[in-house]
Amino acid sequence: MKIRNFFLALFFLISILSSAQHAQPYYPYSLQKGDFLISAGVSLAHFKTVNYANSSRTGVFPEISLVGEYAIADELSVGPIVSYYARRYKYDTPAETFIFEANRYFVGGRASFHFAPFLEKHLVTNLDSEHFDIYMVFGAGYKGTFFVNDPYNRANGRLSAIAMAGLRYMFFENIGLYAEGGLGPFAAFTFGLTVRL
Numbered sequence: 001m002k003i004r005n006f007f008l009a010l011f012f013l014i015s016i017l018s019s020a021q022h023a024q025p026y027y028p029y030s031l032q033k034g035d036f037l038i039s040a041g042v043s044l045a046h047f048k049t050v051n052y053a054n055s056s057r058t059g060v061f062p063e064i065s066l067v068g069e070y071a072i073a074d075e076l077s078v079g080p081i082v083s084y085y086a087r088r089y090k091y092d093t094p095a096e097t098f099i100f101e102a103n104r105y106f107v108g109g110r111a112s113f114h115f116a117p118f119l120e121k122h123l124v125t126n127l128d129s130e131h132f133d134i135y136m137v138f139g140a141g142y143k144g145t146f147f148v149n150d151p152y153n154r155a156n157g158r159l160s161a162i163a164m165a166g167l168r169y170m171f172f173e174n175i176g177l178y179a180e181g182g183l184g185p186f187a188a189f190t191f192g193l194t195v196r197l
Contacts (some may be wrong), residue, residue, distance in 0.1 A: 031114050031133055031168075035071040039178055040064070041192025043083070043185075052089055052153065058099065059088030063186050069112060077112045081139060081162075083185040091150075100150035106185035108141015110162065131176075133168040143185060160185070168194055 031037070043063035063085035069077040083106040091098050114135045144157030164182035171177070174196040181189050 031069075031071050031077060031116075032074050033071050035069075035077075036197045037067075037069040037071075037077070037194050038197060039067040039069070039192055039194040041067075041178070041180075041190045043085075043187035043190040045188040046085075046186055047188070052091070052102070054093050055089040055091045055100075057087055058090045061086040063190075065185070065190055065192070067110070074117050075114050077114065079110065080108070081110050081141065081185070082107050085186060091152075098149060100153075101148040102145055102150075102153070103148065104143070104145050104186060106141050106143045106160065108139055108160075108162070108185075110137050110139030112137045112166070131170050133166075133170070135166045135168070137162065137164040137166055137180065137182075139163075141185070164190075170194070170196070 041064070043065060046063065063083055065081060065083040067081045068079035070079050071077045084104070086101055086103045088099060088101050091100060112135045114133055116133045116135075119134065139162045141160060141162070142157055143160040144155065146155040147153045162183055162185055164180040164184055166178060166180040168176050168178040176194045176196075177191070178194050179189070179191040184190055
């Protein structure tokens with residue numbers, strides 16, 4: 001239900017932005033200095049998670065990420081990232097049985113280095129950097145876990161780094177799709193929607 005509402009909200013946002021497409025300025029690159037982008041995505045291929053004693057997993061809420069990017073140059077953008085996902089477990093022993101949740105989150109910052117303008121000028125002349133973006137992401141933040149209905153596990157966290165390669169295609173001037181792979185907050189692959197504000 002929550003995922004369906006998330007994608008309905010994204011569809012509504014796309015509809016509004018598409019209707020205003022004619023009023024948007026021309027963009028020679030998929031990202032250029034002064035742009036502000038918001039990306040929302042879903043992650044797959046999670047890294048190994050913690051095994052809890054006497055517990056079996058009974059439910060999953062997939063990782064959802066929200067990223068803001070401000071382009072301080074055509075080749076460099078910076079901004080915050082927030083990710084969240086949850087797992088539900090059943091704790092079962094002869095003495096007691098209960099359901100608990102492990103909620104994991106990541107809050108941090110990231111910098112993205114964009115190569116499309118350089119590649120189009122110097123190496124791949126037909127790259128179409130007006131629509132296509134190739135970038136590397138480096139960042140760091142706090143990765144934490146908190147529990148619901150669990151009398152035994154305590155909230156915990158640590159500093160963590162991220163490093164990913166990304167591709168983005170802006171099929172409209174202010175709307176595009178992206179995919180990233182590498183060392184994400186919790187998973188190896190993330191894909192989703194980007195909106196230029």
